[in-house]
Amino acid sequence: MRFSETPLPGVWLILPEPTHDERGSFSRTFCEREFAEHGLVTRFAQHSVSRSVRQGTLRGLHFQRPPHAETKVVGCARGAIWDVAVDLRSHSPTFCRWQAFELTEENRHRLYIPEGCAHGFQTLTDDAEVTYLISTFYAPEAAAGVRFDDPTFGIAWPLQPIAISERDRGWPDFVRAAAGT
Numbered sequence: 168m169r170f171s172e173t174p175l176p177g178v179w180l181i182l183p184e185p186t187h188d189e190r191g192s193f194s195r196t197f198c199e200r201e202f203a204e205h206g207l208v209t210r211f212a213q214h215s216v217s218r219s220v221r222q223g224t225l226r227g228l229h230f231q232r233p234p235h236a237e238t239k240v241v242g243c244a245r246g247a248i249w250d251v252a253v254d255l256r257s258h259s260p261t262f263c264r265w266q267a268f269e270l271t272e273e274n275r276h277r278l279y280i281p282e283g284c285a286h287g288f289q290t291l292t293d294d295a296e297v298t299y300l301i302s303t304f305y306a307p308e309a310a311a312g313v314r315f316d317d318p319t320f321g322i323a324w325p326l327q328p329i330a331i332s333e334r335d336r337g338w339p340d341f342v343r344a345a346a347g348t
Contacts, residue, residue: 170205175266177281178252208238211300219290223329227287228253228313235309236282238302243270246295248288249325256283265320285313289324312338
């Protein structure tokens with residue numbers, strides 16, 4: 168695996184280094200030693216999968232509040248997604264900035280998203296399947312989010328969203344969310 172720093176501190180793009188032979192290919196998606204060498208979380212309490220049936224489906228922007236804040240490693244096992252991390256860490260030099268990466272079945276890239284960042288994605292293909300390593304157990308009382316179209320961030324989604332949950336449509340704008348109201 169190669170670890171590529173992104174413009175958002177603590178957010179890493181992880182690129183596989185597959186070996187190929189007549190059978191196909193093989194590559195690692197996680198190595199505790201290599202993650203630790205980069206100062207990354209190495210313990211994951213959950214591994215989850217989501218499937219979106221239609222291109223243009225938008226999920227997010229999600230995070231968990233402390234003390235249940237979570238680190239995620241996100242990959243695309245089928246299809247393609249446009250994956251977004253938003254820096255919500257008030258002490259960060261990139262506070263309120265976002266970065267997006269195309270994760271596909273073909274490129275097998277994974278995105279490491281640390282605590283304090285919101286995460287969301289939009290499907291670029293029908294029948295997209297997304298995998299997640301998550302550092303903490305899901306705590307419904309800590310689940311939070313910000314709107315995908317919040318002007319504070321100005322995320323330029325690649326497609327008009329055609330499917331989005333009512334919950335994700337209803338997240339407060341960031342200013343109100345940050346104030347705790």
